Amino acid sequence: MSTETRPVDRVTDDAPPRRTVAARGAGRTFxxxxxxxxxxxxxxxxxxxxxxxxxxxxDSPGYGEWASVGFSNYAALLGDERVRHAYLFTxxxxxxxxxxxxxxxxAVAVALNGRIRFKTALRGIYFIPNVLAILVIGYxxxxxxxFSIPAMAQALGVExxxxxxxxxxxxxxxxxxxxxxxxxxxxxxxxxxxxxxxVPPELYEAASLDGASSWQRFTRITxxxxxxxxTINMVLSLKGYxxxxxxxxxxxxxxxxxxTESVALLIYRGGxxxxxxxxxxxxxxxxxxxxxAFALFQLRVLQRxxxxx
Amino acid sequence: xxxxxxxxxxxxxxxxxxxxxxxxxxxPDVPGTSSRRRAGRRSPNHEERPNWWLTGLMVFLxxxxxxxxxxxxVTALKTPDQLTGAGFDLPTTVRWENFADAWRxxxxxxxxMNSAVITVGxxxxxxxxxxxxxxxxxxxxxxxxxxxxxxxxxxxxFVPFPILMLPVAKQTALMGLDNQVGLIILYTVYGLSxxxxxxxAYINSIPRELEEAATMDGASTWTTFWKVIxxxxxxxxxxxxxxxxxxxxxxxxxxxxIVSDPRAATLPLQQYVFQGQFSTNYPVAFAxxxxxxxxxxxxxxxxxxxxISGVTRGAIK
Numbered sequence: 001m002s003t004e005t006r007p008v009d010r011v012t013d014d015a016p017p018r019r020t021v022a023a024r025g026a027g028r029t030f031x032x033x034x035x036x037x038x039x040x041x042x043x044x045x046x047x048x049x050x051x052x053x054x055x056x057x058x059d060s061p062g063y064g065e066w067a068s069v070g071f072s073n074y075a076a077l078l079g080d081e082r083v084r085h086a087y088l089f090t091x092x093x094x095x096x097x098x099x100x101x102x103x104x105x106x107a108v109a110v111a112l113n114g115r116i117r118f119k120t121a122l123r124g125i126y127f128i129p130n131v132l133a134i135l136v137i138g139y140x141x142x143x144x145x146x147f148s149i150p151a152m153a154q155a156l157g158v159e160x161x162x163x164x165x166x167x168x169x170x171x172x173x174x175x176x177x178x179x180x181x182x183x184x185x186x187x188x189x190x191x192x193x194x195x196x197x198x199v200p201p202e203l204y205e206a207a208s209l210d211g212a213s214s215w216q217r218f219t220r221i222t223x224x225x226x227x228x229x230x231t232i233n234m235v236l237s238l239k240g241y242x243x244x245x246x247x248x249x250x251x252x253x254x255x256x257x258x259x260t261e262s263v264a265l266l267i268y269r270g271g272x273x274x275x276x277x278x279x280x281x282x283x284x285x286x287x288x289x290x291x292x293a294f295a296l297f298q299l300r301v302l303q304r305x306x307x308x309x
Numbered sequence: 310x311x312x313x314x315x316x317x318x319x320x321x322x323x324x325x326x327x328x329x330x331x332x333x334x335x336x337p338d339v340p341g342t343s344s345r346r347r348a349g350r351r352s353p354n355h356e357e358r359p360n361w362w363l364t365g366l367m368v369f370l371x372x373x374x375x376x377x378x379x380x381x382x383v384t385a386l387k388t389p390d391q392l393t394g395a396g397f398d399l400p401t402t403v404r405w406e407n408f409a410d411a412w413r414x415x416x417x418x419x420x421x422m423n424s425a426v427i428t429v430g431x432x433x434x435x436x437x438x439x440x441x442x443x444x445x446x447x448x449x450x451x452x453x454x455x456x457x458x459x460x461x462x463x464x465x466x467f468v469p470f471p472i473l474m475l476p477v478a479k480q481t482a483l484m485g486l487d488n489q490v491g492l493i494i495l496y497t498v499y500g501l502s503x504x505x506x507x508x509x510a511y512i513n514s515i516p517r518e519l520e521e522a523a524t525m526d527g528a529s530t531w532t533t534f535w536k537v538i539x540x541x542x543x544x545x546x547x548x549x550x551x552x553x554x555x556x557x558x559x560x561x562x563x564x565x566x567i568v569s570d571p572r573a574a575t576l577p578l579q580q581y582v583f584q585g586q587f588s589t590n591y592p593v594a595f596a597x598x599x600x601x602x603x604x605x606x607x608x609x610x611x612x613x614x615x616x617i618s619g620v621t622r623g624a625i626k
Binding site: 025026027029030031033034036037038040041044045046047048049051052053055062108111112114115116117118120122123124125126127128129130131132133134135136137139140141143144147148149151152155182187190191193194195197198229239242243245246249263264267268271272277280281284285287288291292295 | 358359360361363364366367368370371373374375377378380381384392393394395396397438439441442444445446448449455458461462465467468469470471472473474475476477478479480494495498499501524529530531534555558559560561562565566576577580581584591594595598601602605606609613614616617620621622624625
């Protein structure tokens with residue numbers, strides 16, 4: 001980085017003192033290149049966020065009159081059982097799905113990078129779920145969980161699965177994890193494969209000369225070499241899964257009851273349909289803080305691992 | 310929570326290589342000569358026996374990808390009375406009319422057209438604008454305003470969509486952008502965070518001498534960008550284009566909150582809207598799902614290698 005930017009600085013440091021017409025013109029062109037983007041980004045991203053934060057301190061139902069209520073929305077959130085449940089459910093789902101996605105994706109990527117045949121074809125196949133809309137393939141899964149799996153379980157005499165797990169308060173979340181992992185692994189596999197390609201084969205040669213086992217080569221060479229990819233994948237997966245929406249919408253719509261209601265789903269429902277605009281915006285502000293905290297925590301822990309590994 | 314994660318990773322990752330444990334490990338007999346090293350780089354298949362056990366396992370696992378797709382196909386071809394049991398059997402009589410019914414019921418041409426217009430519009434606009442913004446930022450990182458802008462865009466990666474979805478829905482409705490045009494603008498703007506990040510990394514690796522030569526020849530900054538830099542960005546344009554395409558085509562939440570006119574519905578949104586009308590006619594519903602998934606799936610099958618290498622490139626940058 002630094003070696004790259006230094007000459008850059010020198011070139012332009014030379015320019016300002018002379019202030020040639022051309023240099024000033026180029027500078028102005030660069031400003032025009034970014035200005036519209038900045039304005040649009042502010043209007044469609046930052047402004048809504050600021051509005052969100054502002055209205056989180058009001059009792060606005062999303063239309064008509066509103067009054068400032070200070071922190072009372074935030075205080076009410078603390079005692080709200082439905083909100084608490086949504087956070088616990090979302091965290092549980094996201095953590096389990098993140099771990100499963102990364103374990104499976106890493107295993108598949110290592111295998112795909114190994115001495116196997118049909119590599120290209122298999123790689124292409126494993127990516128397919130990522131090409132499909134979660135909502136649409138989710139409807140297919142919903143049918144499978146509702147009818148096919150119970151039918152198979154009945155035929156095999158498995159009592160526990162003979163009714164739809166989507167209707168089971170304590171098991172419905174498993175179905176959501178299955179869909180999320182099935183769909184999400186695809187992208188992680190490609191990221192891990194990209195990481196594996198950056199490992200110089202010379203390292204393995206040296207290791208095999210020293211008589212290292214496959215397992216040792218994985219823990220001592222492969223994993224440390226792709227640690228940064230592991231970090232990125234874990235952060236991306238968790239951030240995505242914490243915002244889970246489509247999966248649940250397709251499978252359970254938050255049910256049975258509110259057993260599988262995620263935070264994003266609750267904000268959508270309460271905010272758009274429940275007349276809780278201000279209240280759910282307070283929820284969304286808390287949610288944003290939670291997501292940032294999760295990401296920073298993960299980055300710190302995983303990067304410390306990267307260094308020590 | 311993340312602390313136990315790596316430990317769980319290890320045992321299960323060990324599993325795939327272990328079946329080959331009886332065989333010599335990867336590149337076992339490489340003495341380390343330079344020629345061997347080069348040959349063994351990306352094409353170990355030519356010199357080493359493939360691990361058939363592992364290949365078999367990977368093929369078997371790949372079937373899990375096809376299970377829901379196979380199921381969708383056979384169900385879409387059945388009559389409702391054939392829907393008994395697990396439903397994995399082939400249809401006894403094939404009812405192609407399911408597709409015609411779904412086509413008419415969900416007004417497939419319109420929603421497919423909406424999805425296509427939104428996706429193509431977003432991809433084109435994203436490539437043209439986001440790369441230009443990234444170029445201006447990358448070449449002016451020494452200026453505080455541009456550096457600030459860079460971090461301003463990047464920091465938005467950490468802002469979850471739920472916090473802006475309620476206000477932005479109201480805002481776009483007020484501005485008359487609760488339609489296809491609004492979606493194209495929103496996707497293009499929201500893509501900036503990630504795209505600027507990868508474009509800047511890529512532009513930093515392009516030597517400045519090219520631009521300097523162009524400037525010497527009297528080219529303006531605009532001309533330099535479009536004639537010199539933009540063509541050089543082709544590989545990154547492919548990556549960003551692919552990811553943007555997948556996102557815009559498959560996204561559900563943004564159209565759900567933004568689009569108010571049913572005639573502007575995208576394919577995924579349309580599947581949701583028609584859930585009630587499919588009621589229990591699952592074959593028609595599944596025909597509709599298939600039609601919603603097939604266009605992008607076909608594009609993927611045709612451009613598969615290109616897509617994978619594009620995504621891989623994005624990851625390494």
